[in-house]
Amino acid sequence: MSALLPAAAGAQGQAASGGNGAMKTSGTVRVSLATGRVEGRVCIADRPAEVAGAFALNAGLNVARVTDGDGKAVAFDGWYDPGINGEARVYTVSAAPAVLCVEYVGAYPVYPAHDAPDDFKGVMAFNGDSARFAEQSAWLPLPFDNKAKARAGTMAYALDVSCEGCRFLYMNGSAAIIGDHGRFSSATARPPLLFGGKGPITKTANVTILNETVAPAQADALSAAVGQVASYYRDYMGAPVADQPTFLRMVAANQVKRDREGSEWAFATWPTIAMSGSVGRVGATLQAGGQARDGRIAYIAHEMGHYYFGTLARSPGPYFWFMLESTAEFLSIKALRALGGEAAAQRHIAGLAAEVNGHTQPFVALDKITDGASIGGTYRYHYGPLLLLSLERQVGEAKMRAFLRGLLSARNVRTWADLQGVAARAGIDDAAWERWRSTCVADGRRVCQSQDSLGKTGR
Numbered sequence: 034m035s036a037l038l039p040a041a042a043g044a045q046g047q048a049a050s051g052g053n054g055a056m057k058t059s060g061t062v063r064v065s066l067a068t069g070r071v072e073g074r075v076c077i078a079d080r081p082a083e084v085a086g087a088f089a090l091n092a093g094l095n096v097a098r099v100t101d102g103d104g105k106a107v108a109f110d111g112w113y114d115p116g117i118n119g120e121a122r123v124y125t126v127s128a129a130p131a132v133l134c135v136e137y138v139g140a141y142p143v144y145p146a147h148d149a150p151d152d153f154k155g156v157m158a159f160n161g162d163s164a165r166f167a168e169q170s171a172w173l174p175l176p177f178d179n180k181a182k183a184r185a186g187t188m189a190y191a192l193d194v195s196c197e198g199c200r201f202l203y204m205n206g207s208a209a210i211i212g213d214h215g216r217f218s219s220a221t222a223r224p225p226l227l228f229g230g231k232g233p234i235t236k237t238a239n240v241t242i243l244n245e246t247v248a249p250a251q252a253d254a255l256s257a258a259v260g261q262v263a264s265y266y267r268d269y270m271g272a273p274v275a276d277q278p279t280f281l282r283m284v285a286a287n288q289v290k291r292d293r294e295g296s297e298w299a300f301a302t303w304p305t306i307a308m309s310g311s312v313g314r315v316g317a318t319l320q321a322g323g324q325a326r327d328g329r330i331a332y333i334a335h336e337m338g339h340y341y342f343g344t345l346a347r348s349p350g351p352y353f354w355f356m357l358e359s360t361a362e363f364l365s366i367k368a369l370r371a372l373g374g375e376a377a378a379q380r381h382i383a384g385l386a387a388e389v390n391g392h393t394q395p396f397v398a399l400d401k402i403t404d405g406a407s408i409g410g411t412y413r414y415h416y417g418p419l420l421l422l423s424l425e426r427q428v429g430e431a432k433m434r435a436f437l438r439g440l441l442s443a444r445n446v447r448t449w450a451d452l453q454g455v456a457a458r459a460g461i462d463d464a465a466w467e468r469w470r471s472t473c474v475a476d477g478r479r480v481c482q483s484q485d486s487l488g489k490t491g492r
């Protein structure tokens with residue numbers, strides 16, 4: 034998710050499921066490109082207690098039956114007066130079994146003329162030659178926290194997928210499979226995204242490009258940029274980026290309208306970066322250089338930052354968005370400075386500062402966050418990264434790097450005191466932390482970073 038290529042709004046909140054003891058989804062899913070029919074027989078094991086009593090499923094899918102792992106029927110509610118969470122219906126199970134199995138079936142409109150009234154990340158989209166189900170669409174039953182109104186965001190999986198009419202299949206976090214049937218499995222928890230299509234697959238040293246024919250020079254430019262960011266991150270974070278990104282060309286179900294308006298749409302579900310515009314053109318922009326190249330580098334670096342913050346580490350609680358997005362954006366600025374130079378980094382920072390200055394609502398100070406909803410879009414993508422930059426100016430690059438590495442390995446950062454604990458372990462002493470808090474953080478003030486960054490660019 035990035036400010037440069039804005040993603041559709043994600044689910045309101047995401048329940049935690051880290052790498053250890055991750056929820057696991059297994060079963061079969063069948064799809065038909067021609068009819069838009071979707072059938073699932075899916076079981077979910079190792080649900081955390083807070084999400085064990087309910088699940089969210091796309092509103093266009095009908096639940097046929099719910100059972101435990103042994104085939105015994107489980108009573109559920111949601112036939113009538115159902116709970117709603119975005120594009121999903123919410124079903125509750127009264128006696129939550131250890132393993133929850135759901136059989137479901139539904140059919141969706143198919144838009145071979147790409148003339149749908151709308152398309153977004155929550156749509157189970159059939160455009161005639163592909164099927165695209167992002168995690169937001171709840172195409173798999175997603176265990177749901179009825180109190181927090183939050184879905185389980187990520188899960189390990191072992192799924193048997195078939196797609197009538199597909200030439201290839203792709204599941205987020207796994208290699209694409211040529212054919213109309215395949216088994217996908219991941220022990221790492223991932224946001225579930227499925228794509229089946231008819232287009233080509235291009236593999237380079239550092240990236241995979243799905244569903245678009247890309248000129249070799251453009252594919253190489255993309256691969257080189259990803260390789261450079263990965264190498265910078267390996268040094269900075271002290272751990273290699275073990276995922277290679279997959280760039281997915283999606284033709285939106287409403288592509289005709291988008292083309293008429295000249296609007297592009299992209300979202301990232303790491304390690305998938307999906308875009309309605311041409312992936313090859315991104316490669317061409319990288320080849321061409323200049324400020325447009327810098328923008329693409331920053332975007333790619335932000336998404337790759339989610340390998341660390343989002344994949345290796347997910348921090349539940351009030352600081353969720355800060356820990357997910359502000360960190361990734363901070364890393365992307367570091368990478369942009371390394372790859373594109375100081376001027377490119379300062380232009381990017383000035384852009385963040387302009388967003389912050391244009392935001393009329395007050396920010397809840399970072400040391401007073403008790404509710405995840407306080408960290409809205411401008412906060413998480415613009416203000417939060419500027420706060421991290423202001424901390425770096427106060428403590429220096431080495432301690433800041435140690436702080437970022439500490440955030441990565443910290444479990445359960447839920448309070449300001451937890452953040453300070455990570456800082457202390459990074460060698461940032463109480464006095465330095467308090468100086469940062471009082472000059473940059475307190476009262477949600479923006480002067481600290483905006484003066485500095487605007488001063489540097491001479492505006």
Ligand SMILES: [Zn+2]
Nearest residue numbers: 034035358361
């Ligand atoms: Zn993001």
